Structure formats: structure tokens, C-alpha cells
Amino acid sequence: MAEPMGFFTDTTVCIGCKACEVACKEWNQLPAANGGVNTLSGDSYDNTRRLDGLHWRHVKFVEQFTPDRSEGRWLLMSDVCKHCVQAGCLEVCPTGAIIRTEFDTVVIQSSACNGCRDCIGACPFGVIDINPVSGTAQKCTLCYDRLQAGMEPACSKACPTDSIQFGTIADLRQRAEARVSHLRGQGENRAHLYGADDRMLGGLNSFFLLIDRPEVYGLPPDPKMPSRNLVPSSLWTTLGGILIGLAGLVSFRNRGDRP
């Protein structure tokens, strides 16, 4: 197995140019949504709105302004599949279409997916959705085809500010730690990493540097595996089964009260 690879996305240097979104669409041949007809969200410069089957990179525009708009700031963040080490989507997929690659990334094989959509609800980050062209669930592949050819993913290649960095996880974590201490040294005390260590889902192979709480960026503060509910839910249901069986016995049992 090759070394684990991933993304480190430093949100503090993202300028919202969306070059990553375009490069991703170009390389992965993802068509325009809505047949190419422009639809505006109307409340933001973010007209992509969310990750889905046709958008595997999404630059989030978080607008924090005072009511009179005299003060404010933009938080920009290029969102993407987190390629979790413990991946909920991979766990539930009943067809085996979702695999872990030799780069420790998570890839949906479109040829095997039958569109049951279990992975969509299982993803703790809401990353996956159906691509209406293929009728299968799709998301970022961390450019698996480019990685196999020794190239870097299209989005990080296109990023003009190095907000998206690609590399080995070990190397990216070092760079990210250095960046956090640099920012803190300059007085940005809120700088912290999201998903860089293995406490979150065994580690996110695509992790982020944030300067506000995760939920401000639309990231879950405490993402979990779907299987956490499997045993308790099964036990309660089994208990119900036993109760029903007993009620059935009491109701239908043969008391021998009639010949």
C-alpha cells in the first residue's frame, strides 16, 4: 500500500475564487447543474450551495456581519469529501461499491453502485449525493485516476493560494501544525485543526484549518459512525420481539377449552 494521501485545506488563505470547483468539474467531466441554466442562490455569492453528485468541491461563503453591516468578515472554505479513516459511507454500502484505495482514500465505484442512497444518509458530513447523469452516488475520489498516474488532484493543482494542499498525511499534519502555531504567534488564537488527528473518525484524510467553531463552517462538531446505533437499536427491537411473542402466546394459546 502506498502512503496515506490527503488534503490539508487552510481556510485562512482561501480567496473564494472557485478555481478548485472548476478544475474538479473539468477533470472529472461533471456537467453543469440545471442544464447549464444559471440559478442564483440570491443571498450569497455562493451559488453552488452544497456538495452533491455534480459538485465534488464546494467553496463555502460564510458571511459574518453586524446587523448594520459596519463590521464583518468573510470565512471561505473549500469543502470536499473528508476521506475518513473510519468511513460511514463505506460501512453501510450494501453493494460493496465503496472501497478504500491503496492511498487510504474512499472511492465510490460507479460501475457497482445501484443508487440505494444508504451512503448519503450515513455520511456524517452530507458529502455524497446522486449524480443524475449516472444515477449513482458520487463524490470526490481524491482524483484516484490522477493519483494512480503519479499526479496530484486537480483542485489542489489549480488552487492559486495553496489553500488546498495535497500530500502524504504525515507531511500535511506537520505543515498544518506549523501553520497553526504561526497564526497563533500572530495573535489569531482561534486557529485550530479540524480532523487532523485520529480522534475524529480515526482521522480525516482531508482535514481543515479553521478560525471559528466547526458549526460556523457547516461542519458537524462531533461526527460519528452510523454503526454506533446498530447494537442498541437491534437490542431494543429484539426485546420488542420477545414481548410481542409473549403477547401472542397469551392471546392465541390453546387452553384446551373447546374440543
Next chain:
Amino acid sequence: MSEVPSTLFTAAPHWRWLIVFYFFLGGIAGGAYLIAALIDLFGRPWDRPLARLGYLVALPLTVICGILLVVDLNRPLRFWHMLLASETLTPIFKLWSPMSVGAWALLAFGFFTLLSFLAALAANDGWLRYPALTRLRPPGILGTIVVVLGGLLGFFIAGYTGVLLAVTNRPIWSDTSLIGLVFLISSASTGAAVLMLLARRRAVANAEGLHALERFDAWMLLFELVAIVALVVSLGSLARLWLNTWGVLLVLGVVGLGIVAPLLLYRRGRASGLASAAAAVLVLVGGFLLRVVIVLSSESI
């Protein structure tokens, strides 16, 4: 550490009406079969016509369920990918994925409902004149094995759908461990309601058998009421969000129409056939609305 539930940051899997109908009809199929199995295994001989109705209902409903699930896929022709890995054609079975286990269970349940359906058709002066087929029903070792396995699968089909919802990261579904329990109880209740209606229509059951079904269903409705209250409590901070948007349908539809009203009718309706038939219809309405509330409330977040 945080007030915002993490399940609110996820995306909806677009499980809508087809899935609502699958949960409802699959519940009835599982519930009717498991009641039939209980009657055949432990019940009075003169209640066997009631059990026969259960087998006659279970197969067609299970077939409809299979069709609903295939049609709901975005790539319906690939439905068999649930069972066999598409490249190697080796069986794929993931014990920790309720959808994977559920796909196999539905196939197996379909097989056993077919056996029991044939046995039911061959019973007495039935349509199928192959007396050997009646050995697929108890008494007798073969028949006992068939209904025990089929009955256990009936329990599974009736309840696993709620576990499937829990094993996601969606709001409400994965914020409680009790949806499987509620679905299972409701399935037993709606299964009993269908048997009551059919038995009445075809006049196959004696009054005693019908009263047994009513008594059983009353127990189910009481369990279900307790389980729904527990479910709401277990949702914690999300309960308010849920009740604010879907509380009316849950309280008036599921609990009021579907549980309290039939319980009152059962109490009054010992003598009156119409009252208990109305109760059975209300139970079905409530069981359907329960699936609507649980599935669509999370879908709409």
C-alpha cells in the same frame, strides 16, 4: 461540548413515498406472518383458518415490497448488486449493514412466504389439490421448521427497517435507538388489523379467534404508545424540533386516530362487529401515518 446536534449537518437520502409504502406493507407482511406462525405453533386448532389468512396475505405483500424497493433504486436493473458483488459474482453480506442483511432477509422471507402460501392454498378444500403441500405447515416437522424460520424472518422484516434508519447519521432517525422497536410493534398491530378485516369479510374465523386478535392488537397498541413516548423522550433536544413540525400528525394522527381511538373502540366493541372493524381500519391508518411521520420528517430537514 456543543449544543448543535451533529446529525443536522448531513444530507437526506431521498427515501420518500416508495420507502414509506415499503415500510408499511413490509410491516403488515411480517406482522401477519408472525401472527400466523404463532397461531399455527401454539394456538387452538380451530384458529388455523386465521393463520391461513396470514400466509395468504404475506406472499403478495412481500412481492410488492420487492418491487417497491427495486423501483426506488436509481439504477433498478442493478438490484442484484445488493446480493452479489457485480464484478466477481460472489455473495456480498455485511452483518453490520442493515440494508445488506435486509436484502438477504427479504429474499429469504419471500422464499418462506411462498412455501407457506402454497401450503395455505392446499389447505382443506383449497385451490391447489396437492395434499403433500399441506406438510409445509405444522403440525409435522417440516411444517414446523418452515413457520419457525419464516416467523423469525417475519419479525426481522417487521423491525429491521427502523434499525436501518438508526444506522445512518440523519437527524431523528439516528438520534434514537427506538424506531426499530416502534416499527416492530406497529407491524404486529397492523398485521393483526389486516387479519381481523379479512377474517370478518370472509367469515372464516369464529368469534373467539377474532377476540384473541383484538386482545393481541390492544396489547400491541399499548406497547406502541409507551414506545412512542419513550422515542420522543430519547430524542432529547431534537424532540422539540420534531414536535414543532410534525407533532400534530404524530399526536392526532398516529396516537389519537391510530392508537387511542381503536383502543376505545375495542373496549366498547365486544358485541359490535362494526366497531371493531372500524378500529382495525384506524390501526392501519395510524400505522401508515407513523411511517409517514418518521420517514418524511427527517427527509425534510
